[in-house]
Amino acid sequence: AEVDSLYDNYEVSVIFIVSGYQYVSSAMAFILVYRESWWRNYLFVICAAGFSIVHFHATLVPSKLSCFFRINCLEENIVPDPLGYVYPISHDYNNTLMPERFRWILFIIMIINTFMILIWEYFIVNGLAKKRAEKKYELEVGERKSNLNKSILREVEDDKDSSL
Numbered sequence: 001a002e003v004d005s006l007y008d009n010y011e012v013s014v015i016f017i018v019s020g021y022q023y024v025s026s027a028m029a030f031i032l033v034y035r036e037s038w039w040r041n042y043l044f045v046i047c048a049a050g051f052s053i054v055h056f057h058a059t060l061v062p063s064k065l066s067c068f069f070r071i072n073c074l075e076e077n078i079v080p081d082p083l084g085y086v087y088p089i090s091h092d093y094n095n096t097l098m099p100e101r102f103r104w105i106l107f108i109i110m111i112i113n114t115f116m117i118l119i120w121e122y123f124i125v126n127g128l129a130k131k132r133a134e135k136k137y138e139l140e141v142g143e144r145k146s147n148l149n150k151s152i153l154r155e156v157e158d159d160k161d162s163s164l
Contacts, residue, residue, distance in 0.1 A: 013071040013096055017106050018113070021055050024048055025114040029121035059110070060103050072097055 031044055038045055058066040067073035073096045098106075 013098065014106065016069065017055070017059050017071060018109060021052075021110045022113060022117075024051050024055070025110075025117045028114065029117045032118060032122065055110075056107060059106055062097055070096060072103065 028048055058069050058071060062072040
């Protein structure tokens, strides 16, 4: 196989679509759990919404935008590179167009994945795991404090005994 023919295929397109949106999903979960609220972090919301719109459009609608990413692209919509050269699609069918039903399945996978990441971060990482860590930390700190108090009391008693 020629090297040029390796980058225009459906496998790479699917990996790009799903894993590319996982970055946004993970960022949403991180902001939701660890940073200030979404309505106060409007710059992040604008960026996440913008990237989501671009990603969903490129996934669902064959257009110049999707051809920019070389997914869902017909030969006539190819976007030239910055120097103006048009690289033809290196695929047997001269397109990277995925079936419409499959594009909707990918869209649903991205949405479900986003909700699963949000649920995981909110309930597991920030819920159960956080409570367990806080409880363990409190126990460790409590033990250290009681050991410290005992050693201080011993020192005070030793000082009293030695002064008498």
